[in-house]
Amino acid sequence: MVTFPNEGSPLLPSVNTQSLQARRGSVHQVTFSPLPRGTGEGDSDHFRYPLTPGLRLGRDTTHSSTDDEDGDATVGIHGSIDRTREGNDGPVASTWKRLATRLRYYVPIVSWLPEYTWSALSHDLRAGITVSCLLIPQALSYGSLAKLDPINGLYTALIPNLVYGIFGTSRHLAMGPEALISTLMGTIITDYQHTLDPNLTDSAPDAFLSAAGVARVVCFLVGLITFLMGIFRLGFLDSILSKALLRGFVTAVAFVIICGQLIPLTGLNRIPGDLPLHASPVDKVRYVVAHFQQSHWITLGISVSCIAFLVGCTLLKRRYRRVGWLQQIPEILVTVVVTTVLSYVLGWQDHGVAIFGNVEARFPHPTLPRIPEPIFYKDLLTSAMLISTIGIVESIIIAREYASKNHYSVSPNRELVAIGLANLAGCVFGAFPAFGSLARSRLNDRAKARTQMSGVITGLVVLVTILFLLPCFHYLPRTVLSAIIFNTALSLLTKTPRELRFLYRVGAWHDLTLFTLIFVSTMLVSVEVGILLAVILSLLTVLQRTTVPRITILGRRTGTKDQFVPIPDYPDSVEHVEGIMVVRIEEPLFFANTGQLQARLKRLELFGDLATHPSERARLPPASAVVFDVEQMPDLDASALAILREIVESYHLRKVTVCFVHLRPGLFTAFERSGLSEKVGHGLFFTEVPEALHYIEQSRSFTSVSSGGEAQVDTDNETTPY
Structure with a gap:
């Protein structure tokens, strides 16, 4: 909501507050114009893309439309369209019109x-x-x-x-x-x-x-x-x-x-x-x-x-x-x-x-x-x-x-x-x-x-x-x-x-x-x-830059609970999550850039930074959980699915928990069809990184308490994954 400063505020020293209130109270009539119709074979009377969510493009008798000065049809607030000016061209005329349009495109003169x-x-x-x-x-x-x-x-x-x-x-x-x-x-x-x-x-x-x-x-x-x-x-x-x-x-x-x-x-x-x-x-x-x-x-x-x-x-x-x-x-x-x-x-x-x-x-x-x-x-x-x-x-x-x-x-x-x-x-x-x-x-x-x-x-x-x-x-x-x-x-x-x-x-x-x-x-x-x-x-x-997957390790910004940023970008103001590696995948995965994915994940786990030379000693202890933030991964192919499945299996052999965050619905379908969602576990897909970390911490507490046989975890505060 937009709020206006009080009269005399230093933010607006010369603004007349009464005129602002008058403007805010006025109602403006909004007029929409219909999308232009093309000449392709796939054109029909309905529009492929709506002008705005919920806008009906059918005939509406409540708000009639009018033509503007140039003769273009207009749409009222309910989306009514006046098509009375449209001609009923036959198939031959439509074909010639389409050919003329294509000719203007391919022969610019x-x-x-x-x-x-x-x-x-x-x-x-x-x-x-x-x-x-x-x-x-x-x-x-x-x-x-x-x-x-x-x-x-x-x-x-x-x-x-x-x-x-x-x-x-x-x-x-x-x-x-x-x-x-x-x-x-x-x-x-x-x-x-x-x-x-x-x-x-x-x-x-x-x-x-x-x-x-x-x-x-x-x-x-x-x-x-x-x-x-x-x-x-x-x-x-x-x-x-x-x-x-x-x-x-x-x-x-x-x-x-x-x-x-x-x-x-x-x-x-x-x-x-x-x-x-x-x-x-x-x-x-x-x-x-x-x-x-x-x-x-x-x-x-x-x-x-x-x-x-x-x-x-x-x-x-x-x-x-x-x-x-x-x-x-x-x-x-x-x-x-x-x-x-x-x-x-x-x-x-x-x-x-x-x-x-x-x-x-x-x-x-x-x-x-x-x-x-x-x-x-x-x-x-x-x-x-x-x-x-x-x-x-x-x-x-x-x-x-x-x-x-x-x-x-x-x-x-x-x-x-x-x-x-x-x-x-x-x-x-x-x-x-x-x-x-x-x-x-x-x-x-x-x-x-x-x-x-x-x-x-x-x-x-x-x-x-x-x-x-x-x-x-x-x-x-x-x-x-x-x-x-x-x-x-x-x-x-x-x-x-x-x-x-x-x-x-x-x-x-x-x-x-x-x-x-x-x-x-x-x-x-x-x-x-x-x-x-x-x-x-x-x-x-x-080819070299295409075959290297863009991934980065995330850390929690100091003094916050839910702000996670790349550690290499903020080395002095982030905290590494103990025993948990949060990795952001920053591009679509396909056959060319997933070949080195497992090796680069290993380097992140050992050093926390891909710029560190592999000959140096490991700086971090082995991770007990890995969280993949895939919000910036809009697509992946069959090869990437197969390699991700191998990566998940290798982590599970080491008793490492694997979670996915911000996975898109379409990609979740691909995960299910490939069996990857079953490998990961249907309860290990989350909407936010803090939710995944909270679940991992709860799992650790449950495991340690269960192994000691003393108590059980209060499930009222447990975050439920989707």
Whole structure:
């Protein structure tokens, strides 16, 4: 009951008590609205869930209902519903209505396009053009990074954006090529080409896949894997990689990209060298240092100038975040345009600077991927799974981040379906795997994109570039593309120092160790080994924490009679119950987490704390009774029932009493069917821990008195279990 302070009380010094009393005495009419009816086959005239306990949803003539201003039926205080406005649709109309509802869900463009406005178009148009100014130079650069023609990067930016705009649920996720994926793609193509026998490829060049053919196959496999993961509702798997593992891998890949771009940035790729085919990043740095005097100085000057300009623009944008016009400057596009003009005017090609050259401007010709040689099935499938893992994790994280920021929801499963379809369509048109980009999605958000139309507009701008603007890139120095890749790799490192400081500050030594392990393995061995190790360690960590049951020992808080709290949380203010172990099970029990249950109960009995090392001496005497508080155990399976039965039997062999507290009615039924309730004893299930302890104390007194033959226990004060 709510009570009001007296007049003049310091709690309410300025409140008019009379007005409060008047408010309390007033009666307000409460109106309930009926639950919306769906279009599923299981719908009927009655509601599945009542609005409130005891509320009748039948026709009531006492209180009639009315329609509100929007035409929705309302329910009176007795729950009467006015259904006079409902139409009597036939089965055909109902079927079409249900199909339309499902279509709006699975093809989001059907939902938002009919409600599209000119205002939203103006925002999406600006955002799409802004993102394309960043995407087009990146796509040209990432095409080279993937060991393909630069135009393949544009194909990867074109088709996935158009398809994702139809099926995607995120309004801000910007699809296209990514630095990490492009690096992995380049490694796959290089390994494939150098595994083939040169004599066979020279004699029958059409019998083997080209670099673009390998990219098509990998893109198809990535799309198929991602699509099937969405169909089978595996969107939750984006959480298997911890932030520490993912950050360690991203940091290592950033260093791999930086070290790999040092050679084209200095122009050393023009001279013959003795660099091994599978040289590590350390080997590449050593090579650049040893041959630095042979660098092409004009190329090096262009590279340093471009990197300095890009880094300077990034720092300025970070420094002045609230300056809108500064945030909209496409520094990468400015770099490309300025260096192309200077290259043409100053004739850099005549001075030995490698330029972009002629590229045929054409729409990608649709071609189905060719089946590779059987010996490459395993390698290509493994590589596709690794690329899918990285791309899915990054894309889902980006989609969720900007959906939360802009107050709308995304479906991870439908996102996987959309990304999978985008790659399946992209592989037909010469694309390599495409996923969401953090930098482009951030730019899309800053440009105030309203719907997925911004991605469609970005794809259309890329199409115009492919058909009409590619000749404008003829004089673009290739070292500029390397500088763009170098700057992108630097941007991947911006969060690393902050996250490392955080892990050190909170003492997350386990995460720091995993970070170091992933970083070293990726740098010294290969990118594939690094990501494979990251996935394996993540799965092992999940399995380890899943298979350990969460249990804790309870003690009575000092000075109280019925307050029981975890002893490890309050070591100085709780009392251990002599000879009785009170254990709380804090999660559902199933086959995976009950294997270690008996061993952990033994450790609790000996030490009272699971953090104590098993090599130490026992701190507590053997328990004569065990009380299981299972209030936080909502479910258990057959394996857990069998193991609990074994645990109870082992305690009974030691003459230890076993009680259960807060057991749910549904679980009690399972206990009865499995025979566990009979093993425990039908009188040993209680509603509160103090009741169980009182019963145990009474049993002890009865046993000691009966053994002495002197008296019997007064049963008037005995607590009766249920």
